[in-house]
Every structure is written in structure tokens, then in C-alpha cells.
Amino acid sequence: MTSIESVHGPADLRALTVRETEELAADIRRVLVEEVTRTGGHLGPSLGVVELTLALHRVFESPRDHILWDTGHQTYPHKLVTGRAGAFGTLRQPGGLSGYPSRTESAHDHIENSHASTVLSYADGLARAHRLRGVADRAVVAVIGDGALTGGMAWEALNNLADGADRPVVVVLNDNTRSYAPTVGGIPAHLAELRGADRPSRSVFENLGLSYVGPVDGHDIPALERALRHAAGLGRPVVVHCLTEKGRGHAPAEQDEADRFHAVRPRPAAPAAPRASQGPAWTDVFGAELAELGAQRPDLVALTAAMLAPTGLAPFAARFPDRTVDVGIAEQHAVTAAAGLALGGLHPVVAVYATFLNRAFDQMLLDVALHRAPVTFVLDRAGVTGDDGASHNGMWDLSLFQMVPGLRVAAPRDAATLRRALREAVAVQDGPTALRFPKGTTGDDIPAVATVEGMDVLRHAAPDVRDLLRDAAPDAGDAGDAGDARDVLLVSVGSMAGVCLEAADRLAEHGFGVTVVDPRWITPVPTALVELGLRHSLVAAVEDGGRSGGAGAAIAQALADAGARTPVRTFGLPQRFLDHGRRDDILAAHGLTGRHVARAVVEALAGRDGSVTIDHLAPQPVGAEQ
Incomplete structure (x- = not known):
């Protein structure tokens, strides 16, 4: 039986007989079920495009021909046949394969497409570039799910493709009647008519000016290859209508009426140890x-x-x-x-x-x-x-x-x-x-010890919480000078409350006066938060979003507008595209833990008061940026 281990690239597929290709399809499904149920990922969409993927790579010559996918969560078979089968066990793992097309992984991944309805615009642009540069020896193929056709951007692109007789693009419509759940609206109704016995004389695509081929059985490899070769030979924009089944070949997915196993969670490697309450999702x-x-x-x-x-x-x-x-x-x-x-x-x-x-x-x-x-x-x-x-x-x-x-x-x-x-x-x-709110579970509720003008106080250093805003704000001339050198205000944004409370505990153990507040409503910045910030030597805002222009930046601006000289330290994520990995690991790598925050606060205060030292906190890299 032909197995995925014998395939090192798309060229190997073109040497197979039809029977061997069908055997390979079965083996790919075996690998998908075994590995994706272990690592987690988008199982149903990929099971549905196994034969389509093989046909595409047998007819077209990737990466010279551009095969583009919308959306990218259906590309697991594509990854397997383009030289990544040996690494497939690392799917969605830190340092492993991405769950979507990735230009850094393979020359066969031309776009990093994970949001829907975009591929036809990419294809139109690529085809225009080929025409303008005189490139005539490569095809542009755009695979789009029927669910993605409900997005307006897809129709903006179709409108332009229809006017591009000199820009041949093969649009492969993967019609499985579903996106996450059954596809809604007039588009699926029209596609159903095209699938039926009493089909209309012309499709909406033909009425727009595109050629139309199909419908074709998306699990019949010879039929798919004939349709794709015919479409490529037309030399103009054409839609190939392929009928596929999401979750094909995996009985639990086929029987799942909710989402056909659209995505599955990773299987635990071993029985989990008892854990503290995680709360509801x-x-x-x-x-x-x-x-x-x-x-x-x-x-x-x-x-x-x-x-x-x-x-x-x-x-x-x-x-x-x-x-x-x-x-x-x-x-x-x-x-x-x-x-x-x-x-x-x-x-x-x-x-x-x-x-x-x-x-x-x-x-x-x-x-x-x-x-x-x-x-x-x-x-x-x-x-x-x-x-x-x-x-x-x-x-x-x-x-x-x-x-x-x-x-x-x-x-x-x-x-x-x-x-x-x-x-x-x-x-x-x-x-x-x-x-x-974030992905995952809520954990235990974190009660407020007090509420000041709608802002929750989770911990306070004042002898009486009513002293927090005593005498209102200091005069502008004294703004930022009212607090003791060791008085710190930690502002927790959303799910960062636990991190802030851990940091406060660490700081308090070493003599720092720490107040932790949760504004709850963070935009606009509450007046009470500004007044409280004026009474501390340092304000530190902790958020799990981008630092540039985020909640911390807004708090700093509000304090500056109030005439404060109080420094504001913002902990958050750098404004760059982060690699896939576990949430807790990513947060830790960027300084969003109690230990990192505590150490960085001490370092910030050390620069303002020579009596404050950091010797009592063990050296630890801090990922938060200044």
C-alpha cells in the first residue's frame, strides 16, 4: 500500500497510478486522524480535501504554479505531500509546524492565509503581476471554501476576475455546504441548485463573465484531474465547482451534525494530575x-x-x-x-x-x-x-x-x-x-476588597481604603510627588489580575506598599484611576494586548494630561507577530508573570531611589519592554 512516507514532494505524486493515489489518500486520512487528535487542530476541513489536494498537486507543479488556500486550516494534506510529513507530529506545537500555511516553512506556502474570503484577491493580484511582467509559464490556482464565499471581499475579487480574460486564474470552489457550521444565505441556496437535477441554465459565475466547470465529485481523483486540466486549458478565469464532504473518512466526524469535527482539542498524553479549580469557560x-x-x-x-x-x-x-x-x-x-x-x-x-x-x-x-x-x-x-x-x-x-x-x-x-x-x-x-476576554477558563472569582467610584480595589496598602483618594488629587505643582518611594500602583487589565496579585505579594514581602486595582472599564480611563495614580511613586499597568497604544499607554496619557510626573511602566505584548505556542509560555516569554512584573517594578524604583535594591529578587529575564 502506498504510504505518505514514500512521498517527499509533489513530484512523487505525479508518478503514482490512480490506484496508488487512492491508497495514499487513505493513508493520509489515517495520519490526519492519528496526529491531529493527538496535537489538536482543524481535522474536519482537512479530511474533506484529501483527494482534492492530491489532484491539485498532480495537475499543477507547485511551487512554480501558485496553489493558494482559503482558508488555510484545510491545508494539512497539502503540508503532508509537500515534504513536511516527517514533522507533522509537531503540528501546532511550540517550534513545530504551524496550523496554517507558513511561508517560513515551505516554498509551497505562498500566502499565510488563515482569515477567510481573501484568496481570490491574492490570486487576482498575482495574475496581474504575471501579466505585467510577461510571465506566462505558471498557473494561479485559488482554492476557496463555499463558506468563504459569504464574505464580501470574495465578491469584490470575483468582480475583478470576471473582467480579466488576460489573467487566467483557476478558482477551485470547495463546496462542502459548511464553514464552521452549515453555510447560510443565498450563496449556498444557489450552489444547491447547481448540485441538483433541475440546475439553472447558467451559474451566477457565468452571469458575472467567468467560465464554469462542474459540479465534480471532489473525492473522485480522475474526475478532479480531468476538470482541473480542462480549466487550466481555457486560458481565462474559471470556477471549478468541487463537491466534498467535511470530515470525510472519519465516522465520528461524518456523524457530527454540529461542525463535522471542525477543530479538535489535543488528547492528553497521560492522566492529568488533580488541579485547582479552573472555573467555567x-x-x-x-x-x-x-x-x-x-x-x-x-x-x-x-x-x-x-x-x-x-x-x-x-x-x-x-x-x-x-x-x-x-x-x-x-x-x-x-x-x-x-x-x-x-x-x-x-x-x-x-x-x-x-x-x-x-x-x-x-x-x-x-x-x-x-x-x-x-x-x-x-x-x-x-x-x-x-x-x-x-x-x-x-x-x-x-x-x-x-x-x-x-x-x-x-x-x-x-x-x-x-x-x-x-x-x-x-x-x-x-x-x-x-x-x-481570553481563551480558556475563568479560574476562581477574585473578589474586590473595596470599590472606589466604580473601580475595584483588589489589594491596598493604605491603613484605610478610604484613604486611597483622600484629599482628592494633589496640586499640579506637586503632581507625582505625593507617594512614598516604595508606593506602587498596579493596574490590572482583565485576566491579568492574578499576575498583579502575585507581583504585589512578592513586593509586599520586601517592604513595598502596593495597591492593586482593576478598573473593569478601561476605556475611557476612569478619573478615580488618574487621581490614585497621582498619589503613587510608580504606576504599572499589566495587560495581555499590544503595548503600543494599549490600555497602559492610555493610562500614561491620562496621567500626563493631569500634569503628573508619576512614571508609568507598561507590561504587555510587543507589537509583532508572535509564533504559535502555549498561552502561558507566550505570556511568560514577554514578562507577563508575577515574578517578572515584581522584578521590573523594583528595577524601575531603583532608578528613582538609591535605597531601593533588587538583590532580594533572584535574577530573572524580564520580557516586558520599557
Whole structure:
């Protein structure tokens, strides 16, 4: 039987007989199931494109021919046949293979495409470049899932491709009737007509001016090869309509009506040792609370961009299906549609992964905020997500949010403050709100020891917490000089509360007066936080987002505007694309642990007061940047 071990590159595929290729397909599925269930990753999408991947690499000559994928989570078979089978066991592991195409891994990965609906624009640009440079000996092939066709950017590209008779692009439409869940809207309805016996005389693609081939069985390798060769020979833009089954060849996936094993979690290597309470998942807390609010507020409407269950909206949808809107993979449309719902007297809640809201920033700014529309954005997987790598880390949101006038932003630290923040957010009727939380579980609730003007105090050094804001702010001339040289204010942003409290414990053991506060609502910067900052020798803000323009930068600006000379130290992530890895490891590598924060605070104070030393803290590299 032909196995993946015998394939060292795409050229080896072209030497196989059809029967050997089919044997290889079965072996690839075996490897996918064994390895992805161990490492975790996108199993269902990759199982569905095994034969399609083999046919593409037998007909076209990668990397000379450009084979582009949308989205990149279906490229595991592509990785296996392009020389990475030996390293496949490292998938999504620190230092191992990425879960998406990666230009640093292979010349066969032309684009690092992990967000949907973009590949046709890449293909159009590449084809234009070939024409302008006189390159005529290579093909441009764009594989796009039917779910990605619900994104507007795909149709912007199709509009241009249809006018490009001199720019031959083979568009391979991988139609499995699903993105994460079943594909919604008019596009899947039209594709269903094309699959049926009473198919229309012309497809929408032909009406646009593109050629159309298909439908073709996406698991029939000879049929696929014939269709692809025919399409390549047309010498113009053409859509090859391939019918595939997500999760093909793995019975549990085929029988899973929810998402066909879209993504699976890694299998534990050994029985886990007893652990402290991890609390519920952030997503589950949000979903349950929104459903409860929906029963109390008939004006609440929930919107998702093809990710109903992953963003926690399933409980709301089950109870209020008429008030649940799935727009498909179309975040831009979701946000502006939410603005329209708000203008119509409702309060929409847009639930989306933090990384995907980046795509709708303009709509948030000019369609929602400009109109002061009461829209609540709920950002799951904010900060570091880890295994999915650079494209999925939700670390850009706090920097972007600072640029949106009138937007109020909450960062809950635990399940209790998430419920509280959601209720406060949907109560706002004069502008947009947002709340963000990380991937994973909430841990135990962290109670406040006091609340000062809406800001939670988690630890305080004052003899009486009421002294925290005694006498209000100092005079401008004394701003920043009121605190003792060892008085530190740690500002926790969201899930960084545990890190701040650990740092405070370490500092307190050595005589530092430490107050830890959680503003909860971090944008705009609370007045009470500014007043408190004026009374300390150092303010340190700890966040799991990008440092440039993030929460810490906003706090520093607010203190400066108040005339303070109080230094502000910001702990967060560098504004660069971070490699995939475990969340805790990434945070530690960038100084986001209690030990790192404590040591860096002492170093900062040592520069202001020679009596402060750092000898009592063991040397430890600090990843946070100055």
C-alpha cells in the first residue's frame, strides 16, 4: 500500500497510478486522524480535501504554479505531500509546524492565509503581476471554501476576475455546504441548485463573465484531474465547482451534525494530575448570561459571523431564534448591520473572536461610533490564544479601541465581573460598548476588597481604603510627588489580575506598599484611576494586548494630561507577530508573570531611589519592554 512516507514532494505524486493515489489518500486520512487528535487542530476541513489536494498537486507543479488556500486550516494534506510529513507530529506545537500555511516553512506556502474570503484577491493580484511582467509559464490556482464565499471581499475579487480574460486564474470552489457550521444565505441556496437535477441554465459565475466547470465529485481523483486540466486549458478565469464532504473518512466526524469535527482539542498524553479549580469557560459564562438577559430584554439581538457555537451564542439562539442573526463569514456586514439594528431601536450584541473584529474596524469607527449607535461588541479569545499562531492572537483590539471616539471598553477579570460587565454594557444606550476576554477558563472569582467610584480595589496598602483618594488629587505643582518611594500602583487589565496579585505579594514581602486595582472599564480611563495614580511613586499597568497604544499607554496619557510626573511602566505584548505556542509560555516569554512584573517594578524604583535594591529578587529575564 502506498504510504505518505514514500512521498517527499509533489513530484512523487505525479508518478503514482490512480490506484496508488487512492491508497495514499487513505493513508493520509489515517495520519490526519492519528496526529491531529493527538496535537489538536482543524481535522474536519482537512479530511474533506484529501483527494482534492492530491489532484491539485498532480495537475499543477507547485511551487512554480501558485496553489493558494482559503482558508488555510484545510491545508494539512497539502503540508503532508509537500515534504513536511516527517514533522507533522509537531503540528501546532511550540517550534513545530504551524496550523496554517507558513511561508517560513515551505516554498509551497505562498500566502499565510488563515482569515477567510481573501484568496481570490491574492490570486487576482498575482495574475496581474504575471501579466505585467510577461510571465506566462505558471498557473494561479485559488482554492476557496463555499463558506468563504459569504464574505464580501470574495465578491469584490470575483468582480475583478470576471473582467480579466488576460489573467487566467483557476478558482477551485470547495463546496462542502459548511464553514464552521452549515453555510447560510443565498450563496449556498444557489450552489444547491447547481448540485441538483433541475440546475439553472447558467451559474451566477457565468452571469458575472467567468467560465464554469462542474459540479465534480471532489473525492473522485480522475474526475478532479480531468476538470482541473480542462480549466487550466481555457486560458481565462474559471470556477471549478468541487463537491466534498467535511470530515470525510472519519465516522465520528461524518456523524457530527454540529461542525463535522471542525477543530479538535489535543488528547492528553497521560492522566492529568488533580488541579485547582479552573472555573467555567469564558465563552460559556457569556453565553449563559446573554441568554438570561435576552429573557429580560426583548430588544436584544445577537449577531454572529458564521460562528454561533464557538462564540457562545448557541443558548441565546435556542431560546430566541428570531433574534439571532448569522451573516456568514462577513464581519464587516455584521457590524454595519448591527448599526442598522440599533438605529431601528434594538440593542445588538456582536459576538466575534477578537482577531476577526480587526476586519471590521472601519465599520466600528464610522458606521457605529460616528452614529453613537448602542452596539455591544463581545470579543472572545482576546489577548494571546497561542496554538493558532500570529493570525489568531487577539492582541490588537485594545490598541484599535483607543482610536474609536465614544467607545467604552470593559475587561472582566473573572466570571462574576464578566456577567456584571455584560449587563452594564447592554444598558448603555448612547454609544457603543465592548468587552473582551481570553481563551480558556475563568479560574476562581477574585473578589474586590473595596470599590472606589466604580473601580475595584483588589489589594491596598493604605491603613484605610478610604484613604486611597483622600484629599482628592494633589496640586499640579506637586503632581507625582505625593507617594512614598516604595508606593506602587498596579493596574490590572482583565485576566491579568492574578499576575498583579502575585507581583504585589512578592513586593509586599520586601517592604513595598502596593495597591492593586482593576478598573473593569478601561476605556475611557476612569478619573478615580488618574487621581490614585497621582498619589503613587510608580504606576504599572499589566495587560495581555499590544503595548503600543494599549490600555497602559492610555493610562500614561491620562496621567500626563493631569500634569503628573508619576512614571508609568507598561507590561504587555510587543507589537509583532508572535509564533504559535502555549498561552502561558507566550505570556511568560514577554514578562507577563508575577515574578517578572515584581522584578521590573523594583528595577524601575531603583532608578528613582538609591535605597531601593533588587538583590532580594533572584535574577530573572524580564520580557516586558520599557
